[in-house]
Amino acid sequence: MSTAKKAYKRVTTKSLVDMKAQGEKIAMLTAYDYTMAQIVDGAGIDVILVGDSASNVMAGHETTLPITLDQMIYHASGVVRAIKRSLVVVDLPFGSYQSDPKEALRSAIRIMKESGAHAVKLEGGKEVKDSIKRILHAGIPVMGHLGLTPQSIYKFGTYTVRAKEDEEAEKLKNDAKMLEKMGCFAVVLEKVPASLAKEVAESINIPVIGIGAGNGVDGQVLVVHDLLGMTHEFNPRFLRRYADLHSEMTKAFENYRDDVKSRDFPSDQEQY
Ligand SMILES: Nc1nc(=O)c2c([nH]1)NC[C@@H]1CN(c3ccc(C(=O)N[C@@H](CCC(=O)O)C(=O)O)cc3)CN21
Ligand SMILES: CC(C)C(=O)C(=O)O
Numbered sequence: 320m321s322t323a324k325k326a327y328k329r330v331t332t333k334s335l336v337d338m339k340a341q342g343e344k345i346a347m348l349t350a351y352d353y354t355m356a357q358i359v360d361g362a363g364i365d366v367i368l369v370g371d372s373a374s375n376v377m378a379g380h381e382t383t384l385p386i387t388l389d390q391m392i393y394h395a396s397g398v399v400r401a402i403k404r405s406l407v408v409v410d411l412p413f414g415s416y417q418s419d420p421k422e423a424l425r426s427a428i429r430i431m432k433e434s435g436a437h438a439v440k441l442e443g444g445k446e447v448k449d450s451i452k453r454i455l456h457a458g459i460p461v462m463g464h465l466g467l468t469p470q471s472i473y474k475f476g477t478y479t480v481r482a483k484e485d486e487e488a489e490k491l492k493n494d495a496k497m498l499e500k501m502g503c504f505a506v507v508l509e510k511v512p513a514s515l516a517k518e519v520a521e522s523i524n525i526p527v528i529g530i531g532a533g534n535g536v537d538g539q540v541l542v543v544h545d546l547l548g549m550t551h552e553f554n555p556r557f558l559r560r561y562a563d564l565h566s567e568m569t570k571a572f573e574n575y576r577d578d579v580k581s582r583d584f585p586s587d588q589e590q591y
């Protein structure tokens with residue numbers, strides 16, 4: 320090891336739980352392909368989520384419902400080939416786990432076997448308890464996802480903040496405790512009041528990763544294209560843009576176009 324390049328210490332489901340215990344916040348981002356995952360991993364992001372938001376961001380669908388298990392596996396395979404350190408979690412897509420626990424396990428096994436990912440995520444609490452149990456019993460780590468669950472958008476009708484009423488907040492708290500008790504290694508809380516999210520994070524020992532859930536949780540997740548400022552029509556309050564790649568890329572494409580039209584590109588040095 321003395322002359323070899325320093326090896327990265329891989330992030331594991333266990334190290335995430337340790338990070339929570341030690342008060343170190345967890346940074347998570349999505350990625351859907353090899354090139355992006357290489358950059359995200361190299362930047363020291365702890366967890367890469369191959370989100371079903373690929374349905375929106377990569378394929379242009381209006382919701383996350385259309386993306387298939389085969390498509391999720393294709394995205395995840397590229398991501399896994401890129402990573403040296405990050406933990407890779409893959410969303411089980413709509414329709415791949417709701418019918419029955421056996422189908423859920425089969426879907427999770429396909430993701431693990433065919434992509435090489437490290438864990439799966441699925442939306443819901445008590446309703447999907449048996450499926451989560453089945454997957455965990457097979458030795459596959461599970462991340463929960465409560466609050467705004469986009470696969471149920473047609474049940475709720477809007478993407479507004481969730482669990483503002485006592486009854487829904489009570490259910491969410493119980494679901495989070497249940498996920499911890501069952502053996503999930505973490506849970507995503509999406510678009511819920513910050514006070515509720517903080518209360519949940521303080522009531523369980525597994526990390527709570529927030530998106531639109533305030534600063535009292537154990538980590539944050541954003542969609543990478545949103546953070547980079549590539550999606551200009553998506554403007555929720557929780558989004559902080561760290562770049563304006565939409566403008567940067569437009570400038571680059573316009574410059575290239577101009578150089579082609581003006582015969583500036585390619586130059587003598589750029590040909591054989
Ligand atoms: N690009 C992208 N980023 C995401 O964060 C994301 C996706 N896609 N697709 C899947 C889910 C859907 N998510 C969403 C969708 C909408 C809002 C949202 O706040 N929408 C409106 C407000 C709607 C309302 O209040 O009724 C907004 O302000 O943009 C938040 C998260 C998060 N996920
Ligand atoms: C927004 C995150 C949590 C997600 O589930 C996704 O990107 O699909």
Ligand SMILES: [Mg+2]
Pocket residue numbers: 370371372383410
């Ligand atoms: Mg998702």
